[in-house]
Amino acid sequence: MTTIWRLLLLFLALHCSYAIAQSQIVIQLAKPIYTDAVKQQYIHKILTKSFAAVNADIIIRYDSQPMNDKRIVEQLSHNKAITLAWLSLPSQLSNTLVKTTIPIYKGLHGKRLLIIHKKEQLKFKAIKNLEQLRPLLAVQQQSWSDYDVLKANGLSVNGELDYAGMVKALESGLADYFPRSALAIGVELQRLQQTNFVIAPDIMLQYPNDYYFYLSKENQNIRDLLEQGMQKIQQSGELEQLYLQHFGDVEKQFSLSQRHIINLKNRE
Structure with missing residues (x-):
């Protein structure tokens, strides 16, 4: 194999790797103040299944410091440390962000x-x-x-x-x-x-206290992908299955x- 062909193949490999990296969406989440494994698993599965439903490749990472809701809204509003969060917000706060439309915990x-x-x-x-x-x-x-x-x-x-x-x-x-x-x-x-x-x-x-995924207005494209994915897994019944799997026993337990x-x- 000639040197030119080697260089060409190396260029193509690097170009493909760059394209793959560019197509991945990094979802940065706030580190929770308190660990609730069931809720964390539920959120992770909604995110992974929703993005997978629209063929979006995501990586989920956590910020290093725990944040309360006030800090989370501030970070989202300025599109800083985190990409999205699941919150219940009054309209005066939610108007500064974009959100999905399907309630996460069904009230x-x-x-x-x-x-x-x-x-x-x-x-x-x-x-x-x-x-x-x-x-x-x-x-x-x-x-x-x-x-x-x-x-x-x-x-x-x-x-x-x-x-x-x-x-x-x-x-x-x-x-x-x-x-x-x-x-x-x-x-x-x-x-x-x-x-x-x-x-x-x-x-x-x-x-009334519905939770939705909130994002910065600068991440409207990510919000749209997530919304489309959530709509798909809701229509397929997967979202209901996830809810029952994680919280179906709460009604009976209490x-x-x-x-x-x-x-x-x-x-x-």
Whole structure:
């Protein structure tokens, strides 16, 4: 083989490698503050199956530092450290971004169970409406979506504590309850298994709270690919299968259909 042919083949190989690298989409995600393996697996599978459905080759990576929702929105808005995130945002924030249209958790994230001290079970068993809940003190971080919802419904909320502080306040009786998503509360209680906490009996808070994938407007093309892919796996039934595979037992585990619902309006 002549030198010219070798050089030509080397050029073609390099050109093909460059083209392949260019066709790959790097999806940079925020490192989660708390690890929830089930939710992470669910999100990963939605992303990989959706992009695969439109023949898009992706690589998923995580930023090195954990981020809360406020930081995530800031990074997305300026198209900085992350490519996309799954969030529930009010319209005034979501207008600065682009999003997909299919709810990720089918509204299940808007069902809130209350973590309480086990000695308070009788007190919470008697609660049937919002008026009875208002004199009690909830704990929630100000950067979390629930904080604004609880405040908008006239509930008393301490938003000044970090996670360890919230746990301590609940254990000591300085706070009465800690609302958590039905999707997350199982993992939460495992993390808190050394405490005297239980789920408040019989009641559940509920408000409209749909999660979508959000991206910078500069990544409209990635959003469009993801949207097309999600539409395809929804039509094929794969998206429903993923949901049932990861969260199908939540309803049964926490008897959600048998709980008395206290409806809250959303922060909007």
